[in-house]
Structure formats: C-alpha cells, structure tokens
Amino acid sequence: MFYRLLTIFLLLGTAARAQQVDPAMGITSEQGGTRVRVWAPNAKSVSLVGDFNNWHGMGSEKLAPEGNSGIWSTFLKRSIPRGSYRFLINDSLQRRDPYARATTPDGQASLFYSPRDFDWKDDKAPTYPLNELVIYEMHVGAFNDPDPRDGKLGTFADAIKRLDYLQELGINVVELLPIHEFAGNHSWGYNPSDPFSVEQAYGGPEAFKAFVRECHKRGIAVHLDIVHNHYDQVKASLLQFDGTGQPNSGGIYFYDQPGLDKTPWGPRPRFDEKMVRRYIRDNAMMWLEEYRVDGFRWDSTVNIRAYNDGRNPIPAGAKMLEDINTEIKKRHTNVFSIAEDSLGIGNFHASWDYGFHNTVMPELKKADDQRNLATIGRALKAQSSMPRVIYVDNHDEAGKLNGQTRFASDIDPANPGSIKARQMSGIGALLTLTAPGIPLLFMGNEFLESGPFHEDRILDWGKRQRFAGLVALNRDLIRLRRNLDGVGNALTGSGIDIQLMDETKKVMVYWRWHERSANERMVIAINFTAQPQTDIPILFPSAGPWITKINTDWTRYGGDTREDEGPVALRSGTHRTTISLPPYSAQVFVRKVGPGPPRPALDERSTPEAAPAAPPPVVENVHFASVRLLGEDGTGKPFSASLRQVGPVHWEGFINFTHVNDGALRLVADRDGKVFWGQAYDNLDRLPYKTTMDRKGSDVQIATRLNGTYRARFNAQTREFFFEAPPAGTTVPTESASESSAPLGPFRTWTDMRGKTIQAKLIAATSETVTLESPAGKRVEIKLEILSAEDQDFARKEASRLAP
Numbered sequence: 001m002f003y004r005l006l007t008i009f010l011l012l013g014t015a016a017r018a019q020q021v022d023p024a025m026g027i028t029s030e031q032g033g034t035r036v037r038v039w040a041p042n043a044k045s046v047s048l049v050g051d052f053n054n055w056h057g058m059g060s061e062k063l064a065p066e067g068n069s070g071i072w073s074t075f076l077k078r079s080i081p082r083g084s085y086r087f088l089i090n091d092s093l094q095r096r097d098p099y100a101r102a103t104t105p106d107g108q109a110s111l112f113y114s115p116r117d118f119d120w121k122d123d124k125a126p127t128y129p130l131n132e133l134v135i136y137e138m139h140v141g142a143f144n145d146p147d148p149r150d151g152k153l154g155t156f157a158d159a160i161k162r163l164d165y166l167q168e169l170g171i172n173v174v175e176l177l178p179i180h181e182f183a184g185n186h187s188w189g190y191n192p193s194d195p196f197s198v199e200q201a202y203g204g205p206e207a208f209k210a211f212v213r214e215c216h217k218r219g220i221a222v223h224l225d226i227v228h229n230h231y232d233q234v235k236a237s238l239l240q241f242d243g244t245g246q247p248n249s250g251g252i253y254f255y256d257q258p259g260l261d262k263t264p265w266g267p268r269p270r271f272d273e274k275m276v277r278r279y280i281r282d283n284a285m286m287w288l289e290e291y292r293v294d295g296f297r298w299d300s301t302v303n304i305r306a307y308n309d310g311r312n313p314i315p316a317g318a319k320m321l322e323d324i325n326t327e328i329k330k331r332h333t334n335v336f337s338i339a340e341d342s343l344g345i346g347n348f349h350a351s352w353d354y355g356f357h358n359t360v361m362p363e364l365k366k367a368d369d370q371r372n373l374a375t376i377g378r379a380l381k382a383q384s385s386m387p388r389v390i391y392v393d394n395h396d397e398a399g400k401l402n403g404q405t406r407f408a409s410d411i412d413p414a415n416p417g418s419i420k421a422r423q424m425s426g427i428g429a430l431l432t433l434t435a436p437g438i439p440l441l442f443m444g445n446e447f448l449e450s451g452p453f454h455e456d457r458i459l460d461w462g463k464r465q466r467f468a469g470l471v472a473l474n475r476d477l478i479r480l481r482r483n484l485d486g487v488g489n490a491l492t493g494s495g496i497d498i499q500l501m502d503e504t505k506k507v508m509v510y511w512r513w514h515e516r517s518a519n520e521r522m523v524i525a526i527n528f529t530a531q532p533q534t535d536i537p538i539l540f541p542s543a544g545p546w547i548t549k550i551n552t553d554w555t556r557y558g559g560d561t562r563e564d565e566g567p568v569a570l571r572s573g574t575h576r577t578t579i580s581l582p583p584y585s586a587q588v589f590v591r592k593v594g595p596g597p598p599r600p601a602l603d604e605r606s607t608p609e610a611a612p613a614a615p616p617p618v619v620e621n622v623h624f625a626s627v628r629l630l631g632e633d634g635t636g637k638p639f640s641a642s643l644r645q646v647g648p649v650h651w652e653g654f655i656n657f658t659h660v661n662d663g664a665l666r667l668v669a670d671r672d673g674k675v676f677w678g679q680a681y682d683n684l685d686r687l688p689y690k691t692t693m694d695r696k697g698s699d700v701q702i703a704t705r706l707n708g709t710y711r712a713r714f715n716a717q718t719r720e721f722f723f724e725a726p727p728a729g730t731t732v733p734t735e736s737a738s739e740s741s742a743p744l745g746p747f748r749t750w751t752d753m754r755g756k757t758i759q760a761k762l763i764a765a766t767s768e769t770v771t772l773e774s775p776a777g778k779r780v781e782i783k784l785e786i787l788s789a790e791d792q793d794f795a796r797k798e799a800s801r802l803a804p
Contacts, residue, residue: 025282026099027080029114034076036063039275040242041070041252043089050085057088084109089242096194096237098279101205103181103197107235115290118209125294126219127334128172130349130387131492134478135440136171137394140179140202143443145458153185153455156203156211167218170478174215175223175297177395179208183235186455188395190265190299192227193235195283212292221294224287228280229303230266263303271304271317281324288332295336302341322347344385350438353388355379360431361392364424365410368529373501373508380435381496390437392428393445400452408450416450423584426473426552427526430586433477434512434524436494446474469558476550480588487549487590488520497718501694505533507581511541523589527581540575544568545592553585567592624669625796627651629712631665649717657706664699667714677719688724750791765795
C-alpha cells in the first residue's frame with residue numbers, strides 16, 4: 001500500500017511540474033518540427049501565412065486554441081521555414097509576430113529566425129563587481145559610420161571596428177541605446193515597434209550577436225537600454241492585435257482607461273494582464289539567454305510603477321519589475337538590472353541619479369564668480385540606499401530632441417573646441433570618475449565632440465587625434481577609477497570627505513576611500529576658475545610618500561605643465577603642504593606604492609619604532625582631550641556645552657536653549673581652541689539636523705527656533721554632526737558621567753595601526769609617547785600616534801595617574 005501511495009505522489013508531482021512548464025511563445029524549434037504559438041484571446045481564427053505557403057494558411061498552418069488560455073498554437077512537422085511571415089487573424093487582420101526575432105527591412109512582416117544557428121565560438125562574458133563598472137553610452141547608428149553621406153546609419157559591424165579603441169580607453173561596459181526594431185531606419189530607439197526584434201538598419205540579430213561576442217573578447221560587457229513603459233503607436237503591430245481596442249490605445253496589450261492608457265511617448269502596456277507581464281519578462285530573458293547581454297538600463301520605470309506624472313501607483317507594474325529583477329538575480333548572478341529613475345525604489349541593482357547631473361552641470365556652466373562649490377559638494381557627497389549611476393552628460397542631456405547640446409557646447413557655445421571647453425571637459429570627466437557612484441560617459445565627449453546629439457550626427461573621429469590629450473586624460477582617469485595601475489581602490493568605494501571648499505578662490509579639495517581599505521586614500525584638488533591659484537593648503541591623510549598621479553594641466557593632456565610624479569614635499573613633522581593649481585585644472589594625489597621589506601611583528605624584539613621606515617597609514621589625528629559646543633544666541637549671549645566621548649572618535653552632549661531664534665555655533669576641540677569645526681554647506685534650519693562640518697569653517701547659523709533640551713553628536717573622523725531633540729525617555733547624563741576612566745590593569749594587549757600586538761603594562765605617558773613594560777621586565781618607549789585609537793584613548797586617560 002505504501003509503495004502504491006508513493007507512486008501516486010510521484011506521478012502527481014511529475015504532472016504538477018509538467019503543468020508549470022509553459023512552452024515558449026512565437027516560433028520555436030522542437031524535436032520533429034516547429035512549434036507556433038500566439039496570444040489572441042478575442043480571435044475567431046488564426047493562421048500562419050508567409051513566403052513558405054504563398055501567404056495562404058492551410059492544414060497545420062491553421063492554429064487551434066489552447067483551452068481558455070487565449071493562446072493559439074500548432075505544430076509544423078518541418079524545420080523552421082525561411083523568409084517572411086505574419087499571423088492572419090479572423091481572415092482579415094495581418095499581424096507581425098510579437099515574439100519575432102527580426103522583421104523585414106520594410107517593417108511589414110516578421111522574419112523566420114533560428115536562435116540556435118549562431119556560432120558563439122569560445123565566448124565568455126567578462127564579469128565585474130557593480131562598483132567597478134565604467135559605462136560608455138553608445139548609439140550604434142551614430143557611433144561609427146564610415147560613409148555619413150549615404151543616408152544610412154552605422155551598423156554593429158561598423159561599431160566593432162572601434163572596439164579596440166574602447167578597450168584601450170579602459171571602458172568595461174558599453175550601454176547601447178535601444179536596438180529593438182523601430183519605425184523607419186533613423187531613431188534614438190525609444191519608439192519600440194517590435195521589442196523582440198533587432199533593428200535591421202543596424203544589421204539584425206546575427207550582427208548583434210557578433211557585436212556582443214567581440215565586446216566580450218575585449219573584456220567589455222554589454223548592457224541594453226530596454227523600453228517597456230510604452231510602445232510605438234504608429235508602427236506597433238501590437239495595437240488592436242486581435243481586433244479589439246482603439247486605434248491608438250487599448251486592445252489586449254494596452255490599457256484603455258483615460259490617463260492610464262498614455263505616456264508622453266506612446267500607449268502604456270497593460271501591466272495588469274499576466275500575458276503582458278510574461279511578454280516583458282520573456283523579452284528580458286531573451287536578451288540575457290539568446291544574446292548573452294550582461295545587463296539592462298530600464299527606460300522610465302516611473303511610467304511602469306505609476307501614471308499621472310508618478311502620482312498614481314500601478315501596483316502590477318511595480319510587482320512585475322520586482323519579479324523580473326528577482327528572477328535575474330537568481331538565474332543570472334553576474335547580470336545587472338539598472339533603472340533610469342528608481343533611485344532607492346524597488347530591487348534594482350542600481351539606478352541613474354538625475355540629481356548629480358542636475359546639480360553639477362548648472363554650476364559648471366556658470367560664470368566663475370557665480371559658481372557655488374557647496375552645491376557641487378552636495379552632489380559629490382549625496383548618498384542613497386541604492387548604488388547610483390552618475391554622469392555630467394548623456395543622450396537626453398545632450399539630445400537635439402530635448403533642445404540640449406553636449407558638454408563642450410554647454411561650456412563654450414561660441415567655441416566648443418576652445419581651451420576652456422577642453423579644460424572644463426577634463427574637470428567634468430574627473431568629477432564623474434572620482435565621485436562615489438558608477439560613472440557613465442557619453443560617447444564622443446572624451447574627444448570633445450560638440451553640438452547636439454542626434455542619430456544623424458555621426459561622431460567626428462578626426463577629433464580623436466585633434467584632442468588626443470583629452471582622450472589620454474579620460475583614459476588615465478578610467479585606469480585610476482578601475483585601479484588598473486594598482487595605486488588603490490579608493491574610487492570604487494563611497495568614502496568621501498571634503499577637506500577644503502574655498503568659495504572665494506573657487507578651489508575644492510576632497511579625500512576618497514573605500515570602506516574596506518580606508519587607509520588607501522586619494523586626494524583630489526580642483527581649481528574651478530580661469531585664474532591660477534597659489535598657496536592652496538592641502539592636508540594629506542598620512543605622511544605618505546605622496547605623488548601627483550594626475551595633473552589635468554600636464555602637457556600630455558594638452559596643458560602647459562611639464563609632467564612630474566616626484567614625491568610631494570610635506571612640511572616637516574606634518575601632513576600638510578601648499579600647491580598651485582593652473583586655470584580650470586585638477587590634481588589627484590596617491591600614496592606611492594612599491595616593493596619593500598616585510599614589516600616585522602610588534603613584539604618585544606621589534607617595537608613600533610624599530611619598524612621599517614615606511615610610515616604607517618595614519619589618518620590625521622582625530623583624538624582630542626575634549627570637544628565642546630560653543631556659540632551665542634541672537635542677543636549675543638554665549639552658551640557652551642561639553643560633549644563626552646562615547647567611542648574612539650564619537651562625542652555626544654546635551655544643551656538647553658530658552659527661546660533661541662537665531663545665533664551661531666561651532667565645535668571646538670581641546671582647551672586651546674586651535675582645532676574647531678564649522679559650516680560646510682548649510683545652516684541649522686531644521687530638526688533633526690544632519691550635516692558634515694568643515695575644518696575651521698565659518699560658524700553654523702541657527703535659523704530655526706530652539707527651546708528645550710537638545711542632543712549634539714559628532715564623529716571626529718567623518719565630521720558628521722547631528723543636532724536633534726533627544727528621543728522620549730532619554731536620560732540626560734550629568735557632567736560627572738564623562739569623568740570616569742577604565743581601571744588600570746597590570747598587563748593588556750597593545751595594538752599599532754598595522755594590527756601588530758604586544759602584551760605590556762603602561763608605565764608612563766606623555767602627550768607624544770608611552771612607556772610600556774613587557775612581562776619579562778623590558779621597557780620600550782613608543783610614539784603615541786602609531787598606536788590604535790583605543791590604545792591612544794587609554795593612554796591619555798591614564799596619563800594623569802602616572803608619573804611622566
């Protein structure tokens with residue numbers, strides 16, 4: 001009996017699994033013949049007609065309904081035919097196959113195509129972590145056209161001829177503007193008529209596969225811009241597919257409710273219909289599995305998630321995106337699904353960040369004295385719960401259809417080939433490639449292409465030689481971004497600290513680092529004016545040695561400065577120096593790396609002082625004896641509050657205000673007040689207030705009403721400052737709560753900044769050194785600055801209890 005039941009369960013399970021496997025739609029090759037399936041729920045009859053049967057369907061070429069599913073199908077006992085075909089619905093409606101992989105050049109019919117015939121040879125897709133991508137946005141037709149006068153666009157074959165250039169440039173992702181079939185032969189691609197077909201003007205499906213294979217051969221991944229928020233309303237065969245619906249909306253594939261039925265560019269697919277959701281899901285999987293693409297840029301996802309300018313949600317659309325992305329992450333772990341406009345929304349791997357362009361570009365276009373560096377700083381430091389793709393230019397922002405022009409023409413409309421346009425283009429590339437985020441470059445901008453982008457404005461490849469210096473700068477910045485020269489992965493992380501923002505000289509200095517290796521920092525300094533700037537103070541994170549890795553004004557980049565990668569001369573005993581910056585230029589500093597002897601362990605026989613001469617990567621000292629909040633209210637009455645140390649670099653304190661409406665405040669370290677922090681970007685005009693303080697910045701202006709007890713928190717390492725009303729139930733500690741210290745034990749583990757340890761007890765401590773005694777009775781004197789933050793704190797607290 002048990003075995004009979006087990007057999008029944010196994011049979012039922014097999015049947016259930018079989019029911020879950022739904023055959024593919026469209027034309028597919030199977031053992032013994034060809035499967036034909038199409039969704040037309042309102043049709044009375046469906047036939048397959050084409051060149052192979054003289055456009056008259058008979059016998060097995062007439063499809064039969066599959067129950068109540070709305071799907072019609074048949075099986076041809078022959079291999080996939082050749083030539084063109086259509087579906088004939090109700091003996092009168094001629095429709096292209098929604099799942100066709102290609103259409104005829106005139107766009108009137110579908111073409112039979114077997115996806116299995118292409119020879120991928122030894123193709124192997126390159127794989128890169130998301131934070132190491134450098135994306136190059138390309139329009140196939142305008143990228144490379146050997147004969148722009150013939151009225152035809154460039155093809156995939158033409159683009160392949162320029163892939164060696166992109167490989168040399170260092171690009172590791174090419175993102176193609178939409179390549180699915182569109183009306184006519186000239187388009188940006190955002191008017192999809194046949195989403196499963198590859199545009200014939202570019203070469204069709206075989207040519208695209210060859211393009212992907214050649215990209216992969218050069219270590220370049222391929223991303224596609226796909227459009228499923230709307231379809232073309234002129235040529236789309238999907239409209240009134242089985243005879244129902246209005247001429248420009250409705251039917252089985254589209255919404256018909258006013259407002260919901262339209263986007264600004266065409267009819268909106270009916271995401272509430274499961275077969276439409278399947279259609280979009282199948283399309284995504286086709287590109288990944290048949291064409292081996294490596295990622296997507298989803299166009300206008302807001303019009304999938306919502307309508308009425310995003311105000312009214314479309315739950316089915318949002319759920320569809322989530323389901324597709326989930327499937328991609330499970331089945332294609334090295335593929336990235338990126339949205340155009342869903343930063344922090346949904347489960348995309350990343351999204352474009354409009355804010356970066358919309359914040360940075362207006363400032364770069366301003367006159368020098370009108371440029372606001374704090375605004376640029378906010379764009380550099382902007383954070384999101386989702387990785388962001390950043391750019392200063394793309395097809396939309398440079399596009400003729402939007403009344404826009406490329407970066408060089410934005411900077412100098414009268415002369416986009418000018419020195420200023422070249423210099424500022426270098427700064428634009430530098431900002432894109434050194435800010436936290438995934439950098440995207442628009443094709444041709446690396447050699448100062450100008451004017452508006454349009455599909456009929458072919459790149460002028462002669463500018464590649466005329467502006468070879470700018471090409472070289474972009475190449476070296478990309479190498480730096482990808483750490484191809486082994487100088488550190490700082491630019492692939494999100495750590496950033498703006499050290500200097502001089503609104504008078506229009507000079508900015510910032511540090512960059514990766515969270516997993518915070519000691520491998522880069523320092524970037526930028527002059528945003530036409531005037532050379534001298535005596536710019538630079539604070540480095542450690543003693544170095546530091547070298548100038550990139551100077552955008554070097555002669556090899558088209559500038560006037562002779563190249564010099566010699567060590568930066570720091571002031572004796574400090575991490576500081578001053579530099580000069582030529583007009584509209586930037587410099588990138590990195591720590592010099594090279595082979596050297598291994599560092600011995602920190603023990604009795606090898607103390608920190610006996611270590612090799614190469615200094616440890618110590619960040620500027622952020623450990624202070626005290627931190628206070630000082631200021632005065634609008635009447636000039638002073639106020640003060642001591643912050644207590646709650647962590648190695650964290651301070652917290654409470655302060656009472658009585659009806660304060662204005663005034664100013666700052667943070668001050670130690671008793672001498674030589675170290676203090678003030679305003680970097682904005683005023684205290686809201687609660688809770690969060691900002692990043694500026695070293696020796698101006699006072700933070702109080703621009704909101706304060707009345708009661710407030711909590712201040714400060715991170716001396718990142719300079720993040722929080723000011724808020726304490727949560728309900730918070731116990732405000734008394735002043736004495738910060739005076740306690742940890743008990744002194746006979747021996748403890750001491751650690752230096754390299755992670756080396758020693759067991760010893762503290763014998764004496766000064767402001768600069770500590771004296772330790774090992775269990776064997778041996779004493780060593782160690783510089784305080786090379787110990788871990790925890791050990792430095794311990795030594796300072798115990799200093800008053802020990803004889804120096």
